[in-house]
Amino acid sequence: MLKIALDAMGGDQAPRVEVEGAVQAAREYGLGIILVGRKNVLRRELAQYEEAALLPIEIAHASEVISMSDVAGKAVRAKDSSIRVATGLVRDGYAQGLISAGNTGATMAISKVVMGVLPGVHRPAIAQVFPTLKGTLAVLIDVGANVDCAPEMLTDFAIMGAAYSRVVCHRENPRIGILSIGEEEHKGNELTREATPLLKQLPINFIGNVEGQDLYSGHADVIVCDGFIGNVALKVSEGLVNTVKSLLRESLEANLTRQLGYALSRGAFEDFRKRVDYTEYGGAPLLGVKGVCVICHGRSNAHAIKNAIRVAREIYEGGVNKEIEATLLKGLEELPAASL
Amino acid sequence: MLKIALDAMGGDQAPRVEVEGAVQAAREYGLGIILVGRKNVLRRELAQYEEAALLPIEIAHASEVISMSDVAGKAVRAKDSSIRVATGLVRDGYAQGLISAGNTGATMAISKVVMGVLPGVHRPAIAQVFPTLKGTLAVLIDVGANVDCAPEMLTDFAIMGAAYSRVVCHRENPRIGILSIGEEEHKGNELTREATPLLKQLPINFIGNVEGQDLYSGHADVIVCDGFIGNVALKVSEGLVNTVKSLLRESLEANLTRQLGYALSRGAFEDFRKRVDYTEYGGAPLLGVKGVCVICHGRSNAHAIKNAIRVAREIYEGGVNKEIEATLLKGLEELPAASL
Numbered sequence: 001m002l003k004i005a006l007d008a009m010g011g012d013q014a015p016r017v018e019v020e021g022a023v024q025a026a027r028e029y030g031l032g033i034i035l036v037g038r039k040n041v042l043r044r045e046l047a048q049y050e051e052a053a054l055l056p057i058e059i060a061h062a063s064e065v066i067s068m069s070d071v072a073g074k075a076v077r078a079k080d081s082s083i084r085v086a087t088g089l090v091r092d093g094y095a096q097g098l099i100s101a102g103n104t105g106a107t108m109a110i111s112k113v114v115m116g117v118l119p120g121v122h123r124p125a126i127a128q129v130f131p132t133l134k135g136t137l138a139v140l141i142d143v144g145a146n147v148d149c150a151p152e153m154l155t156d157f158a159i160m161g162a163a164y165s166r167v168v169c170h171r172e173n174p175r176i177g178i179l180s181i182g183e184e185e186h187k188g189n190e191l192t193r194e195a196t197p198l199l200k201q202l203p204i205n206f207i208g209n210v211e212g213q214d215l216y217s218g219h220a221d222v223i224v225c226d227g228f229i230g231n232v233a234l235k236v237s238e239g240l241v242n243t244v245k246s247l248l249r250e251s252l253e254a255n256l257t258r259q260l261g262y263a264l265s266r267g268a269f270e271d272f273r274k275r276v277d278y279t280e281y282g283g284a285p286l287l288g289v290k291g292v293c294v295i296c297h298g299r300s301n302a303h304a305i306k307n308a309i310r311v312a313r314e315i316y317e318g319g320v321n322k323e324i325e326a327t328l329l330k331g332l333e334e335l336p337a338a339s340l
Numbered sequence: 341m342l343k344i345a346l347d348a349m350g351g352d353q354a355p356r357v358e359v360e361g362a363v364q365a366a367r368e369y370g371l372g373i374i375l376v377g378r379k380n381v382l383r384r385e386l387a388q389y390e391e392a393a394l395l396p397i398e399i400a401h402a403s404e405v406i407s408m409s410d411v412a413g414k415a416v417r418a419k420d421s422s423i424r425v426a427t428g429l430v431r432d433g434y435a436q437g438l439i440s441a442g443n444t445g446a447t448m449a450i451s452k453v454v455m456g457v458l459p460g461v462h463r464p465a466i467a468q469v470f471p472t473l474k475g476t477l478a479v480l481i482d483v484g485a486n487v488d489c490a491p492e493m494l495t496d497f498a499i500m501g502a503a504y505s506r507v508v509c510h511r512e513n514p515r516i517g518i519l520s521i522g523e524e525e526h527k528g529n530e531l532t533r534e535a536t537p538l539l540k541q542l543p544i545n546f547i548g549n550v551e552g553q554d555l556y557s558g559h560a561d562v563i564v565c566d567g568f569i570g571n572v573a574l575k576v577s578e579g580l581v582n583t584v585k586s587l588l589r590e591s592l593e594a595n596l597t598r599q600l601g602y603a604l605s606r607g608a609f610e611d612f613r614k615r616v617d618y619t620e621y622g623g624a625p626l627l628g629v630k631g632v633c634v635i636c637h638g639r640s641n642a643h644a645i646k647n648a649i650r651v652a653r654e655i656y657e658g659g660v661n662k663e664i665e666a667t668l669l670k671g672l673e674e675l676p677a678a679s680l
Binding site: 131132148189190213215216217228232234235236240242243246248252254257262263264 | 471472473484487488519520521528529530551552553554555556557565567568569571572573574575576577578579580581582583584586587588591592594595597598600601602603604605606607608611
């Protein structure tokens with residue numbers, strides 16, 4: 001049975017939502033979950049679910065907890081943290097993937113140290129999925145693992161994003177764009193101008209520059225960028241969705257006619273909420289490490305944790321890492337001899 | 341009478357929306373407009389408004405038009421373009437401000453060449469206003485005039501943004517943040533880490549790092565960033581607002597109950613549209629040049645042009661440039677002697 005290791009101590013509402021998400025996932029997806037954290041705490045939490053005893057949920061003890069404010073260096077030195085134990089379970093083959101809603105920097109650093117990096121990958125990166133107007137899902141990569149990126153790092157992001165798009169978003173020949181500030185190739189900054197010729201040499205469907213609005217247009221299936229830019233884009237989006245919800249709610253509560261209108265159209269808002277809700281998309285994978293690692297928002301609820309478990313399974317079963325390795329190899333073979 | 345020069349040939353729907361916006365502004369605000377462009381074309385367009393003859397609208401002839409695809413260098417060499425003639429009117433004191441919905445790169449380049457840069461400013465920058473959840477307006481600067489910024493350029497952006505926030509957004513002691521990817525000072529990239537100590541030395545209310553969601557939270561009144569990042573943030577927002585509108589419309593049209601609900605709550609959507617609609621905020625000023633220059637979206641309608649004219653007047657009458665110069669001078673005086 002496929003098993004997912006879940007850092008149960010990481011998120012803002014840990015371990016409550018982690019355990020609840022694990023129970024839901026074990027029930028719905030029929031896969032095994034290893035809850036990682038303080039044994040006593042997790043046993044007590046799990047005991048609240050009557051069905052838990054019948055589900056394939058185990059507990060792996062870890063005495064330490066990395067907090068959101070711990071720096072990555074300190075976190076890496078903690079030898080018995082829940083993140084570290086979870087990554088060890090993946091490295092040793094006891095689990096096929098790992099989920100954490102804890103400290104993102106620590107999760108990345110520990111994953112790289114414990115599981116290692118895929119051969120040929122310069123730097124692992126975090127990919128985030130967005131719903132588009134075409135009804136497809138687009139992938140933005142990197143959304144925060146690397147800042148001040150060198151151009152060749154963006155070629156890794158393209159290859160990793162393409163594999164993820166094919167397997168998890170079901171885009172057969174994903175269109176890969178580079179996030180810039182104009183459609184023409186010369187528009188952009190030093191990084192985009194230097195990365196573009198490298199991206200053109202890859203065995204991918206590279207479509208050139210895309211702009212901010214293309215996150216949602218569906219024009220590109222994968223958008224590569226420096227992690228600083230990607231993180232800003234992600235948080236601007238989150239902030240704006242919340243703002244839109246607030247402004248609409250405020251306006252809709254302003255008088256009785258509107259309140260009635262809202263009541264009648266509530267289903268539409270529910271649809272909308274679901275389509276823009278990050279919890280539906282199940283966390284963001286750290287691609288490029290040897291193993292499957294899905295990072296969840298610190299504010300994740302049980303639904304988000306459950307969906308992250310689903311995504312981890314899809315990445316594992318779909319062979320995202322094998323595809324990344326194969327494309328990297330193919331890219332090397334296709335490079336003109338002069339550039340080697 | 342205060343006069344605004346309007347490049348009437350620049351936007352996607354020029355000169356129709358420019359002339360219509362000019363007529364609205366002259367009527368509502370009681371200020372003079374100088375339409376700049378091909379005299380015959382503009383006369384014909386203006387003749388469609390019966391009231392035009394009674395309004396203080398003049399025409400200044402310019403034989404050339406800069407297209408959206410022209411590069412800035414070529415645009416600067418065109419000696420009789422509508423943008424160039426309009427900037428000349430401001431430089432020579434015939435007009436107190438200039439509006440263009442044309443080629444942004446060309447408008448920036450020509451404004452800098454013709455009007456010059458305020459003493460002490462490293463690089464002019466474009467400021468964009470956003471509505472916040474607190475009901476205030478926040479300013480993002482730079483949204484595209486400069487990429488690969490040096491740290492000291494961000495100090496200019498802070499000073500210029502603060503002046504703009506005070507005068508146009510009515511924030512008495514604006515809170516200035518730097519756009520980054522975490523609240524803590526060490527989180528960010530090379531640029532944010534190098535700019536932060538410089539920003540701390542300025543005579544402004546600097547609050548440190550802010551994140552993408554703070555564009556809309558109202559936590560900061562002014563957010564400074566590299567123009568590449570700012571442009572991406574702006575376009576991500578535009579794209580998301582359009583996506584939200586489409587998704588909601590789709591959902592609301594799905595069945596009769598929802599359609600009725602929508603009809604009853606239409607006022608709320610109208611409120612919402614107005615609050616997130618860029619046309620309400622009247623374009624984005626190019627701050628740091630000697631004169632007032634407001635850049636509009638190429639897709640601007642007459643309403644956006646009218647509001648841009650209002651903003652140009654506010655910048656001029658509120659003395660934004662004088663305030664920028666005074667703060668730059670104060671900053672120099674307050675710097676520790678050792679750093680001079």
